[in-house]
Amino acid sequence: MSDETSDRQVVADSLGVGIGVGLYGVSFGALATTSGLSVLQACALSLLAFTGASQFAFLGVVAAGGAPLTGALTAVLLGVRNTFYGITLAPILRVKGLRRLGTAHVVIDESTAMSVVRDDPRQARLGFYWTGLSIFAVWNLMTLVGAVAGERIGDPRAIGLDAAVAAAFLGLLWPRLDSTAARLLALLAAAVALGLVPFTPPGAPIIIGGVVAVLVGLTFVPTTARGADD
Amino acid sequence: MTEIWWGVLAVAVGCYALKLLGLSVPERVLEHPLTVRAAAFIPVGLLAALVAVQGFSTGSEVVVDARVVGLGVAAVLLWRKVPFLPMLIAAAAATALVRLVAG
DSSP: OOTTOOHHHHHHHHHHHHHHHHTTHHHHHHHHHHTTOOHHHHHHIIIIIOOHHHHHHHHHHHHTTOOHHHHHHHHHHHTHHHHHHHHHHHHHHOOOHHHHHHHHHTOOHHHHHHHHTOSSHHHHHHHHHHHHHHHHHHHHHHHHHHHHHGGGSOOGGGGTHHHHHHHHHHHHHGGGOOSHHHHHHHHHHHHHHHHHTTTSOTTHHHHHHHHHHHHHHHHHSOTTOSGGGO | OHHHHHHHHHHHHHHHHHHHHHHTSOHHHHTSHHHHHHHHHHHHHHHHHHHHHHHHEETTEEOOOTHHHHHHHHHHHHHTTOOHHHHHHHHHHHHHHHHHHHO
16 A cells, blocks of 8 residues: 555555445344344344344354344444554544544444545545445445345355455555564554453453553564554 | 335334444544454455355354365466456356266
8 A cells, every 4th residue: 555545546455344344234134033033133233233243242142042132242342443543543543523423433443444545635535435435335235235135145255355355455554564563563452362362252352452562562572663663 | 924024124224323333433433453453454454264164064053064165166266367257257157067976
């Protein structure tokens, strides 16, 4: 993502991520109805909560026989990272009033990631809105398709969609690995997260892995050695 | 069914409130040097954790499966500066191919 990146390139990349990630909504819709939710409940979650990992976490608890409010707690805990995304985005987006209320709804992993990798503030905003809104549109449409089709839909893993999601996160991380400190922090976050997977509820490893890396970074990385400053 | 609706409502309200909270943090907190530094580290930490969990776990188990091939292909293409979308398609295709061959 060099300096010569054009606006058109930013929009194209954002739409690519939006459609690719949004398609995954079909597996959410299908999983939701097989977990005991109605089509309306599946669509309400995608429209109103609109944060994929949290939605899956809710299904995970409900499908395992847990109380819906326990599922909600897990989902909301997983949503805590969106607060940190908002803090990162606030100085870039600078939104007030009603605009802020609408903007907040599309603060998710991908829209944040497609925004923070841009050095130019205008391209950062372009990346945020095109990614967030295209995911919102495709994700909700595909949730409905998946919920209605239910079990008849094929396994998204058969076409490697699960690996594409992991690769998308890797692609977003890549430009940020421009210093030794950043690479070590990424390895630390990944190791902590994987180490916690067997012992913690879904979602927790991501939050804890991320938080540990940030705390270690703040403690040990000199002020001058970060990100694009190198 | 009604109980699930309460859960859905709680997820919706809770998740939206957390998003709005982040965007509403006052300027002077944002300009604090510690916030600036933390904001630079947060995407690295969270994205790395997301790659790890999405690429190497299923439910509560750490697993290495066909996804590792997709991630390997993605890493090579990113290193060769291949654009985002072709990179994603190649990663998905490589993974699907391994699954097809491995049955």
